[in-house]
Amino acid sequence: MGSRMTFIATGDSFITRRLPSVSSESFRELAGLIGRAEFRFTNLEVTTHRQEGFPFAFSGGTWAMAQPEVLEDLQEYGFNTVAWANNHTMDYAYGGLEATRRYLNQYGFVHAGVGMNLAEASGPVYLDCPSGRVGLVAATSTFHESWAAGEQRPDMPGRPGVNPLRYETTYVLPQEDLACLERISREIPINASYNLDVKEGFAVAVEEGSVRFGTHRFSAGEAAACRTVPKKADKKRILRSISEARRQADYVVVSIHSHEMEGEDKARAAAFFEEMARACIDGGADAVIGHGPHILRGIEIYRNRPIFYSLGNFIFQNETVSRLPADFYEKYSLGHESNVADAFDTRTDHNKKGLGVNPRVWESVVPLWRIEEGKLTELLLYPIELGYGTPRYSRGWPRLSNQVTILEHVQRLSEPYGTTIELEGHVGRVKVG
Known part of the structure; x- marks a missing residue:
């Protein structure tokens, strides 16, 4: 060194x-x-x-x-x-x-x-x-x-992109709140697509003791919290x-x-x-x-x-890029007659936010x-x-x-x-x- x-x-x-x-x-x-x-x-x-x-x-x-x-x-x-x-x-x-x-x-x-x-x-x-x-x-x-x-x-090329650092999020709830959430997930079809994907092999079931609610995962704990790990x-x-x-x-x-x-x-x-x-x-x-x-x-x-x-x-x-795609203008209900100055004025409410x-x-x-x-x-x-x-x-x-x-x-x-x-x-x- x-x-x-x-x-x-x-x-x-x-x-x-x-x-x-x-x-x-x-x-x-x-x-x-x-x-x-x-x-x-x-x-x-x-x-x-x-x-x-x-x-x-x-x-x-x-x-x-x-x-x-x-x-x-x-x-x-x-x-x-x-x-x-x-x-x-x-x-x-x-x-x-x-x-x-x-x-x-x-x-x-x-x-x-x-x-x-x-x-x-x-x-x-x-x-x-x-x-x-x-x-x-x-x-x-x-x-x-x-x-x-x-x-x-060996049999397939890779894909261009970024080096990802993904993370897993678990929301923690007291046991009684978790039981309530699990009951709600059975009463409404919030997990319907996921449950079908698990049955057909397109998704992996959450580990035992966890509850899935939409795209989020919950587990039991003493107090409500949010935990993230790499x-x-x-x-x-x-x-x-x-x-x-x-x-x-x-x-x-x-x-x-x-x-x-x-x-x-x-x-x-x-x-x-x-x-x-x-x-x-x-x-x-x-x-x-x-x-x-x-x-x-x-x-x-x-x-x-x-x-x-x-x-x-x-x-x-x-806010000084020279051009923006249609997606940006559409998000703020702006048409083809609008320009980048209009777009940024609208997004920031004329520099108020x-x-x-x-x-x-x-x-x-x-x-x-x-x-x-x-x-x-x-x-x-x-x-x-x-x-x-x-x-x-x-x-x-x-x-x-x-x-x-x-x-x-x-x-x-x-x-x-x-x-x-x-x-x-x-x-x-x-x-x-």
Whole structure:
């Protein structure tokens, strides 16, 4: 292992516009910060192509497409490594996926989490740096079920898609409530199709002691609760990739895109994500980078390794895509005479609701950390702002911030994990070791 390696990471880069200037002070400061690390990561939250694909029937919220040249702008910031397994990977079906993959290769990015089959999507990729080799494994828990990459067989090709981290949800009810639910399920045909599928061999019966109600599974417990755990097959596959990377590189980083939350609190990661992140560290990862909910979540130092449950946004330009499919307009009862400005005005009720009016969406931190002789020795947090309160056509570019309230917010989010963050001027220092 190299004696010293520096890492920097950001959350989502939902980039749909070209970078206005590389000479501005705000850009140079941020690019200079990113350039201090050897491993420089962002999550690519858009497909990059010139309509090589058609819009899928389901999107990640906004059909995300940008011209391939935005990858040049990510390189101008200094990024050399990206994950792109997320809820927008197949917004433009297989054509969009294959084109994005081609352009990422053309621009020389090390990229992970998506492939032409499950082996490629789930396998580690490597970045060779002067101070050592870094392996990256990427997955997403937020995706349409049809987007999961398919496994290759000797007699059948695999399917392009994302590396899936699926999870199982069990709702817990006191025994008397569970008995009531079971009685209702017998009185109405909510399980009719499922019961027939089980009889005809197209579905597997729930384990004994559980009750199925529609698409949900319930079990008995002392108090009402919701439990989520990673799907065993996905957990095993991801850990296997980490094990491979551990033996083929000096360092291993895992990226997980996850919108799922605990209850109705978007700032709290779901229990299955926390379990999986810690399992990744146990399995040999040196860091876990989370992103997805477009806001910050807490930071945990687990076994002297950082887990970032969400780094929020780095670039967020979801309302300046140039085109949208008919499905988007139809959802809001808009016709062919409407355009993208009409669509976003309608969705946000003229900027009165949605992500644009949530100030937490437009602030984040950029962590810079150092590993020396196999130990985490330093973790610094640099706050950024993305232009909250400005028009949608101009907001979304990051700049370093002097707002200590951003760091204080991360402090509060990280306290439940036992993480201490000290403020040193406009920089946060996480207590390690």
